[in-house]
Amino acid sequence: MAKAFRGGIRFSETLRAAKETALHVPLCVFTPHIIHLPLQEGRTNFSPTVIDGVHVRVGDVVATDPTGNTPPIHSGLSGTARVEKNSRLTPDGKPCTVISVIGDGLKTAAIPLPPLSNTADPSSIVQRMYDGGLVGLGGAGFPTFRKYKDKTAHHLLINACECEPYLACDGRLVIEQTDTVREGINYLMHAGSVPESGVRLCAESDAVTEGLHRIADGTRWKVVRLPERYPQGSEKQLIRAVLGLELPQGVYPADWGILVSNIGTAAAMADAANGLPLTHRAVTVSGVVAKPRNLFVPIGTPFRELAAQTEPLITGRQSQLIAGGAMTGRRLVCADAGLPKTCGGVLVLPIESEEESPCIRCGACVRVCPSGLMPYLIDQAWLQQEDGLCADLKATSCISCGCCSRVCPARRQLAARITHIRRKGG
Amino acid sequence: MSFSQKHAPPYLRAHRRTLAIMSDVCVSLTPSSVAAVWFFGLRAMWMLLTAVGVSFVTDRLSARLHGTSHPFDGSALVTGMILALSCPVGIPLWLLAGMCIVAIGVFRDALGGIGANLFNPAMAARALLLTSFPAYLSGYALPHAVSSATPLSGGDAALIPLLFGRVNGSIGETSAVLILLGATYLLIRRVIRWQIPVLSVAAFAFVIALDGGDVLRHILSGSLLFGAVYIFTDYTGSPTTPLGEILFAVGVGALTAMLRLWGRYPEGVCFAVLIMNLLTPLLDRLTRPRVYGTKRKERSA
Numbered sequence: 001m002a003k004a005f006r007g008g009i010r011f012s013e014t015l016r017a018a019k020e021t022a023l024h025v026p027l028c029v030f031t032p033h034i035i036h037l038p039l040q041e042g043r044t045n046f047s048p049t050v051i052d053g054v055h056v057r058v059g060d061v062v063a064t065d066p067t068g069n070t071p072p073i074h075s076g077l078s079g080t081a082r083v084e085k086n087s088r089l090t091p092d093g094k095p096c097t098v099i100s101v102i103g104d105g106l107k108t109a110a111i112p113l114p115p116l117s118n119t120a121d122p123s124s125i126v127q128r129m130y131d132g133g134l135v136g137l138g139g140a141g142f143p144t145f146r147k148y149k150d151k152t153a154h155h156l157l158i159n160a161c162e163c164e165p166y167l168a169c170d171g172r173l174v175i176e177q178t179d180t181v182r183e184g185i186n187y188l189m190h191a192g193s194v195p196e197s198g199v200r201l202c203a204e205s206d207a208v209t210e211g212l213h214r215i216a217d218g219t220r221w222k223v224v225r226l227p228e229r230y231p232q233g234s235e236k237q238l239i240r241a242v243l244g245l246e247l248p249q250g251v252y253p254a255d256w257g258i259l260v261s262n263i264g265t266a267a268a269m270a271d272a273a274n275g276l277p278l279t280h281r282a283v284t285v286s287g288v289v290a291k292p293r294n295l296f297v298p299i300g301t302p303f304r305e306l307a308a309q310t311e312p313l314i315t316g317r318q319s320q321l322i323a324g325g326a327m328t329g330r331r332l333v334c335a336d337a338g339l340p341k342t343c344g345g346v347l348v349l350p351i352e353s354e355e356e357s358p359c360i361r362c363g364a365c366v367r368v369c370p371s372g373l374m375p376y377l378i379d380q381a382w383l384q385q386e387d388g389l390c391a392d393l394k395a396t397s398c399i400s401c402g403c404c405s406r407v408c409p410a411r412r413q414l415a416a417r418i419t420h421i422r423r424k425g426g
Numbered sequence: 427m428s429f430s431q432k433h434a435p436p437y438l439r440a441h442r443r444t445l446a447i448m449s450d451v452c453v454s455l456t457p458s459s460v461a462a463v464w465f466f467g468l469r470a471m472w473m474l475l476t477a478v479g480v481s482f483v484t485d486r487l488s489a490r491l492h493g494t495s496h497p498f499d500g501s502a503l504v505t506g507m508i509l510a511l512s513c514p515v516g517i518p519l520w521l522l523a524g525m526c527i528v529a530i531g532v533f534r535d536a537l538g539g540i541g542a543n544l545f546n547p548a549m550a551a552r553a554l555l556l557t558s559f560p561a562y563l564s565g566y567a568l569p570h571a572v573s574s575a576t577p578l579s580g581g582d583a584a585l586i587p588l589l590f591g592r593v594n595g596s597i598g599e600t601s602a603v604l605i606l607l608g609a610t611y612l613l614i615r616r617v618i619r620w621q622i623p624v625l626s627v628a629a630f631a632f633v634i635a636l637d638g639g640d641v642l643r644h645i646l647s648g649s650l651l652f653g654a655v656y657i658f659t660d661y662t663g664s665p666t667t668p669l670g671e672i673l674f675a676v677g678v679g680a681l682t683a684m685l686r687l688w689g690r691y692p693e694g695v696c697f698a699v700l701i702m703n704l705l706t707p708l709l710d711r712l713t714r715p716r717v718y719g720t721k722r723k724e725r726s727a
Contacts, residue, residue, distance in 0.1 A: 006715070236719070246719045249719050322435075349437045357443070374714060405435075409446070415436065416435070
């Protein structure tokens with residue numbers, strides 16, 4: 001198969017083997033004693049709908065976004081809610097209000113929302129996306145209801161390309177929850193008014209592709225097997241590979257009639273349609289560990305407890321805990337913080353030297369950049385504070401995949417700098 | 427600045443750092459170095475030791491003068507070895523040492539340090555001293571050879587010695603087989619890519635053939651192969667874009683042939699590289715990859 005998108009990285013045998021191992025570990029339910037739900041995510045500030053000390057059930061709304069741009073947050077445990085202002089129990093350690101639920105061990109469920117019928121119209125599915133607390137579970141966390149609202153799309157891409165090293169929980173969803181995922185895709189398809197023949201299920205490994213074929217059985221959905229190449233799961237690269245299209249910078253695919261949703265979002269959609277809001281998610285606990293685990297846990301489960309579910313091969317000062325993938329995740333500042341909705345991985349990784357040496361112009365970053373940028377030149381321009389040159393080099397087209405930093409023999413923090421430039425707007 | 431680069435993703439980094447890449451180049455130069463001592467005697471060894479030693483000392487001294495705290499990255503050793511191997515056995519050691527000092531101290535570090543220097547340091551220093559002390563750079567003789575003429579300066583060598591190195595010339599550039607052995611190693615280790623060596627030799631051969639020359643003999647003699655593997659591929663002096671690399675390779679190969687055929691000096695590698703080094707920033711600029719979601723025309727000029 002031809003290389004479907006520009007650049008990218010094929011990971012080493014060792015890393016691919018680690019993923020393959022994790023892909024064979026069944027999902028296992030794990031319930032912690034406490035969960036922490038921070039009320040600040042990016043620029044969204046949620047307001048608590050519970051007061052300190054009140055009893056909540058699984059599925060109860062504990063916070064909403066007053067602007068209505070982001071769906072509400074639901075509790076994944078039953079027990080006593082605690083609202084703590086200026087808590088540092090957040091992944092980045094920055095203080096904000098955090099709702100903690102101390103579990104009572106009973107798993108009492110809230111009264112479910114009324115199930116949607118199979119013939120529900122798009123607007124009621126979209127309303128359910130909101131009520132069910134759905135956000136994109138692939139990483140970016142874009143509110144699902146906003147993506148699907150009033151859209152008439154021609155394509156729906158269901159993304160099961162888990163291209164990050166180590167992670168395999170999405171693959172497990174495909175393999176284990178065939179019916180749920182199929183149902184979810186059906187709702188997503190109707191919500192976006194996508195014709196049945198416009199649905200593409202995409203994966204990059206044999207086991208997952210096989211699972212997708214079972215999901216697509218009896219439908220007109222097409223399964224697309226893509227080459228194993230990072231960042232195949234990135235929205236832009238996926239659209240390029242599957243539909244042969246490149247969207248201009250700053251355009252939402254949904255506005256061009258292309259909807260892309262993660263397989264986890266599809267599974268969560270099915271649950272929401274059946275009345276269960278998004279309170280749990282699948283997560284892979286892996287890295288340099290004896291045995292990787294795939295867990296199905298309440299959102300807000302403390303990272304430390306997740307990491308304790310496996311046996312790290314490195315400890316103490318040599319190791320660090322990463323929330324998310326090894327390429328795009330974040331190092332945890334506070335290991336007691338809770339798992340966010342968007343986080344599909346907890347990794348124990350060795351701390352590597354971050355000492356930068358001068359760029360030797362080897363050009364590796366240019367060859368791997370999936371956006372066609374010249375990372376080393378942007379790095380140079382940034383260090384010389386040439387903002388105009390950064391814009392000229394199209395720094396804003398960066399997708400923060402981290403390929404450039406990964407291959408750099410001088411260990412330059414290319415991706416981190418370019419991401420910084422992009423965030424502040426070129 | 428508000429930006430903290432500490433602990434930023436990705437958390438998987440390449441384990442091969444600059445020092446490892448430079449070490450690989452040194453390893454790949456070993457067969458040619460051993461052969462140099464075999465063919466040209468102990469003096470070749472003294473040349474190599476002098477060049478590497480002086481380069482290392484210059485590198486450390488210059489780092490201190492420039493106030494940089496970067497650990498030793500091995501590039502000075504590569505420059506030293508390349509300089510020694512591209513000189514004739516008759517060169518005075520003081521001149522070789524001077525070349526190393528000029529290469530590292532001036533053409534590399536004073537022009538911005540590794541990655542930022544415009545010229546290939548070894549070739550720039552060689553060119554400077556070749557033109558300043560022309561007499562010392564022409565003693566190409568094998569110790570026991572009858573004629574001191576090199577294949578390029580009118581000497582007549584059979585093809586077999588050209589392949590294995592028993593000819594007059596710069597001490598490290600005489601054996602095509604050993605250079606290709608080094609190239610194979612570098613390709614396997616992915617230190618270099620095939621584009622520049624292969625395309626530059628092809629362009630060279632094309633120009634020689636146009637002129638009606640003996641293509642094979644021209645390719646095997648002089649420093650073309652050594653240059654194609656070790657000098658044209660220098661990261662700093664060659665473009666970083668895939669298309670830029672191709673244009674660079676074609677340009678440097680063709681220029682080498684033209685300078686060799688019609689130039690004042692017998693060999694053209696050195697000046698061809700310097701000219702193309704100057705064009706590298708322009709080539710990089712003109713051949714920027716197409717940014718995702720833009721058309722080629724939209725690419726900013």
